[in-house]
Amino acid sequence: MNSIAKELLERINQEGSVNGQIIKVDRFLNHMVDPQLIDRLGAELASRFADREIDKIITAESSGIMIAQSLAGHLGVPFIYAKKKRPLTMTEFFAASSYSFTKEESTTLYVSREVIQEGERLLFADDFFAVGSTFKAIEQIIEQAGATLIGGAVIINKAERRDVEAILTLEDLTRNCGTSS
Ligand code: G4P
Numbered sequence: 228m229n230s231i232a233k234e235l236l237e238r239i240n241q242e243g244s245v246n247g248q249i250i251k252v253d254r255f256l257n258h259m260v261d262p263q264l265i266d267r268l269g270a271e272l273a274s275r276f277a278d279r280e281i282d283k284i285i286t287a288e289s290s291g292i293m294i295a296q297s298l299a300g301h302l303g304v305p306f307i308y309a310k311k312k313r314p315l316t317m318t319e320f321f322a323a324s325s326y327s328f329t330k331e332e333s334t335t336l337y338v339s340r341e342v343i344q345e346g347e348r349l350l351f352a353d354d355f356f357a358v359g360s361t362f363k364a365i366e367q368i369i370e371q372a373g374a375t376l377i378g379g380a381v382i383i384n385k386a387e388r389r390d391v392e393a394i395l396t397l398e399d400l401t402r403n404c405g406t407s408s
Pocket of ligand 1: 250253327
C-alpha cells in the first residue's frame with residue numbers, strides 16, 4: 228500500500244468509520260474537506276493517468292467536485308461537473324438518469340452541449356464508486372456527445388470493478404480499519 232493510501236486509512240480510522248458497507252468520511256472528504264489531503268489524492272490518481280491523453284475530467288455534483296478539481300489540476304485539463312438541476316440558461320444539453328441505492332431515488336444528470344465536443348477523451352472521477360449508477364449515467368452522456376470515456380478514478384472503490392482506479396478498495400478498508408456493524 229502506498230503512502231497516500233496509508234494516510235487515508237489513518238484518517239478514516241481516526242476521524243471516520245467503516246460500518247459494514249458505509250464509510251464515514253465527512254470530517255475530511257465530503258462535508259468538511261481537507262484541501263491538502265484532496266490535493267495529494269488527486270496527485271496520486273493523476274499520476275496513474277499521466278500518459279492516457281485525457282482532454283477533460285467529468286464528475287457529478289456535489290461530492291465528486293473536489294477530487295475532480297484536484298485531479299484535473301494535476302493533469303492540467305478542465306473538469307466538468309454534471310448538474311442535478313438544469314438551469315434555465317442550459318437549453319442544449321445531454322442528460323441521463325441515475326438511481327441512487329443509498330438515497331433510494333432517481334436523479335437526472337445534465338451537461339451542457341457546449342462543454343463536451345465530439346471525439347474528446349474524458350475520465351470519470353468521484354469520491355466513491357458504490358454500485359456504478361453515476362458512472363453509467365456519465366457513460367450515457369459521453370456517448371450522446373460522441374466522446375470517449377477512458378475510465379474511472381475514485382478515492383474509494385466499494386465494488387469489485389478492477390477497471391476503476393482507486394486509492395482504497397472496500398477490501399483494504401475491511402482488512403485494515405476497526406469496523407463496527
Ligand atoms: P454510485 O455512486 O456508484 O452511483 O452508487 P450509489 O448510488 O449507491 O451512491 C449514491 C451516493 O452515495 C453518492 O453520492 C455516493 O458518493 C454516496 N456514497 C456511496 N457510498 C458511500 C459511503 O460509503 N460513504 C459516504 N459518505 N457516501 C457514499 P451522490 O448521491 O452522488 O450525492 P452527493 O453526496 O455527491 O451530492
